[in-house]
Amino acid sequence: MARTIRLAVFVAACLFAATAVAQQPDAAAPRFSPPASVAAAPEPKPDDSNAQRAKTQPGNNAPFWRGVRESGVQPGISNLPGAEKGVLIQPFVQYPGSRMTNAGEAWRQVRNQWIIPYGGALLLIVTLALALFYFAKGRIGHSANSGPRRIERFSYFERAAHWSNATAFVVLAVSGIVMAYGKFFLLPLIGHSLFGWLTYALKTAHNFFGPLFAVSLLIVIVTFIRDEFPQRGDLSWLLRLRDVVNDREPPSHRFNAGEKLIFWGGVFFLGIIVVGSGLVMDKLIPGLAYLRTDMQAAHMVHAVATNLMVSMFLLHIYLGTIGMRGAYRAMRDGVVDDAWAREHHEYWYEDIQAGKIPAQRTPEPQPVAPVVQP
Numbered sequence: 001m002a003r004t005i006r007l008a009v010f011v012a013a014c015l016f017a018a019t020a021v022a023q024q025p026d027a028a029a030p031r032f033s034p035p036a037s038v039a040a041a042p043e044p045k046p047d048d049s050n051a052q053r054a055k056t057q058p059g060n061n062a063p064f065w066r067g068v069r070e071s072g073v074q075p076g077i078s079n080l081p082g083a084e085k086g087v088l089i090q091p092f093v094q095y096p097g098s099r100m101t102n103a104g105e106a107w108r109q110v111r112n113q114w115i116i117p118y119g120g121a122l123l124l125i126v127t128l129a130l131a132l133f134y135f136a137k138g139r140i141g142h143s144a145n146s147g148p149r150r151i152e153r154f155s156y157f158e159r160a161a162h163w164s165n166a167t168a169f170v171v172l173a174v175s176g177i178v179m180a181y182g183k184f185f186l187l188p189l190i191g192h193s194l195f196g197w198l199t200y201a202l203k204t205a206h207n208f209f210g211p212l213f214a215v216s217l218l219i220v221i222v223t224f225i226r227d228e229f230p231q232r233g234d235l236s237w238l239l240r241l242r243d244v245v246n247d248r249e250p251p252s253h254r255f256n257a258g259e260k261l262i263f264w265g266g267v268f269f270l271g272i273i274v275v276g277s278g279l280v281m282d283k284l285i286p287g288l289a290y291l292r293t294d295m296q297a298a299h300m301v302h303a304v305a306t307n308l309m310v311s312m313f314l315l316h317i318y319l320g321t322i323g324m325r326g327a328y329r330a331m332r333d334g335v336v337d338d339a340w341a342r343e344h345h346e347y348w349y350e351d352i353q354a355g356k357i358p359a360q361r362t363p364e365p366q367p368v369a370p371v372v373q374p
Contacts, residue, residue, distance in 0.1 A: 083289050090292060095300070107296040115300065119307035120181050126311045130318045140247055141344065145326025147337030151352060151359045153254075154334040161219045162331060168213035173310050175202035175209075180303070210282060214275040221268060227254045228263045233347060251346035266312035270305050277302035 044056035050064040071088045090103035097114045098106035154162070178186060179199055187195045233250065234257040240250045244258070255263070279285050280298040288294060320327050326340045341349040351357045 084291055087292075093293075095296075103293055103296060107300065110300055111303070115303045115307070116180065119303065120184070122307055122311055123177070123314075126314050130314060130323075134318075134322065137245065139323060139325050140245065141249075141325040141327075141340075142247060143326055143337065143340040143343050145329045145336050145340040147339055149338050150335040151338065151341050151349075152334060152361050153330050153336045153341075155362050156334065158223055159331060159334055161216060161223050165213065165216035165220050168209045168216055169313065171205055171209045172213055173306075173313075175206040176306055177310075178202050179206070207282065210275075210278050211284075214279070217267065217271050217275060221271070224255075224263065225268075228260050230260070231347075233257075234260065249344055252344070252348070253351075254345060254348045256345065262312055262316050266309050266316070270309040270312070273305040274302060274309055277305065 044053060044060075048056065048063055050061060050067075053060050053063050068088045071086060092100055093103045093106050094100045095103075095106045095110050098109040100106075101109070179202060182195065182199060186198070190198070231253050233252055237244070237250045237252050237257040240248075241258075243250060249256075276285075277298045280288065280290075281295060281302060283290055320331060324344075326336065330336045330340070338349070341352070348357070352359050
């Protein structure tokens with residue numbers, strides 16, 4: 001019996017060993033060998049092109065998006081003409097007031113987080129301050145500039161230059177304000193369709209009147225600069241600014257110190273910056289590559305300078321219209337009376353009385369002699 005059991009165990013062990021040997025794979029053959037018609041794909045590499053990565057890891061477009069991100073450093077290839085057409089994302093920069101990010105996003109941050117809120121607040125504060133001053137104080141000055149004797153203050157050419165520049169400025173200021181701030185106060189009132197058409201029309205007007213403003217501004221500077229240099233009494237006029245508000249204006253020459261500050265600060269300095277940056281954005285200055293960074297910098301400079309210029313000119317417009325008696329008539333008709341000249345520009349009036357400055361600079365038109373018929 002025991003001999004039979006041992007024989008059975010030995011036979012079972014032999015069968016188990018034979019089965020195990022039959023199931024063991026050949027060491028020379030690969031464990032998961034692909035079919036002979038399929039080639040093994042190479043392992044992906046960090047510097048693969050997008051076409052190579054499509055073979056190693058189909059659907060993984062990392063090389064493509066890496067190229068997009070780095071196109072500001074190493075521009076790609078584009079069939080479109082012009083500079084930067086192969087640059088899809090600009091390199092990282094940090095504009096004043098922005099985080100360290102790509103240039104397009106940095107410009108957006110400066111515009112939306114600084115220029116729009118603070119520029120709009122400045123314009124609103126100046127407008128409200130002038131309105132409060134008008135309702136609290138009223139018009140300053142005593143003379144209504146309606147006396148019988150007339151002194152020529154502005155010639156025909158000076159008035160034409162001023163009104164041409166003023167008209168262009170008003171169109172540019174209104175269109176610029178609507179384009180920059182209109183979505184906050186106009187869009188909710190008139191809706192998207194009308195606001196879109198209005199903004200498009202004002203943008204076209206802005207581009208058309210910009211060169212007119214540039215030319216007329218140059219004419220204004222050349223026309224008035226002779227009388228805008230500092231003279232005797234200008235510092236005293238500034239130190240006695242409270243007397244100006246209280247209708248006791250200190251003596252001044254043809255233009256007082258306040259008008260000279262408007263001229264040098266608003267017309268000359270800010271005017272040159274506004275015109276220069278505007279010409280860059282209109283691509284009218286030859287020799288520039290007009291890269292996106294150029295346009296972004298020009299826009300930021302233009303926006304800051306125009307907000308400051310409009311704020312200064314709001315004061316000038318206020319005093320030249322409803323803020324001072326007789327001031328608008330002086331620029332409209334070109335003449336003032338003795339009382340107005342003595343009250344607001346006493347040194348200039350004294351020079352006229354002494355004969356140093358002619359009271360009438362523009363020759364009066366001579367009457368045409370009647371033709372006698374034989």
